[in-house]
Amino acid sequence: QKEVEQDPGPLSVPEGAIVSLNCTYSNSAFQYFMWYRQYSRKGPELLMYTYSSGNKEDGRFTAQVDKSSKYISLFIRDSQPSDSATYLCAMSAGNQFYFGTGTSLTVIP
């Protein structure tokens, strides 16, 4: 079983839709949870960062962590064509980081 599981998609939505991206994990020691956005031929860009369980909101983006279910989510409201990218979930225990394989998102104008 992989440490982190993420549906690769691809996911295609119309502009303005609410997008839900999800990851599950198996290691209960993970304490830091991150979402990265990666445009084609670019490096991953840190989008959201959460410590332990709970919700965090930043503009159109909301990150949720449910440690009891070992499940994290990223919600994008009012999605825009500029949100088209691959989204990677990541989590860490100490100084080791574990990544999902990424979900490819396309927002259609």
Place this chain on the structure above:
Amino acid sequence: NAGVTQTPKFRILKIGQSMTLQCTQDMNHNYMYWYRQDPGMGLKLIYYSVGAGITDKGEVPNGYNVSRSTTEDFPLRLELAAPSQTSVYFCASSASGSLFFGSGTQLSVL
């Protein structure tokens, strides 16, 4: 703010050649990492460093070497390049539980 800087951005190598991928960060982070990213395979850790003079192997270290003589720099050395090393390489540094990535080096070995 430069963050994590990688050079070169692109490189084509012949089988058996060697090269060094450069990485420098200006955030004074102690932890630095090298990953490779292959299509559909996610990010795989090659080597990491917890501070100057200290390095350790990651998941896929074979064919690579690193050094960490300063806090800022963490070069990755490829010896005897093989087609299996065709990939995109990312350097990253860490602070407070999150990673910050460079823009990557796209390497082709032909």
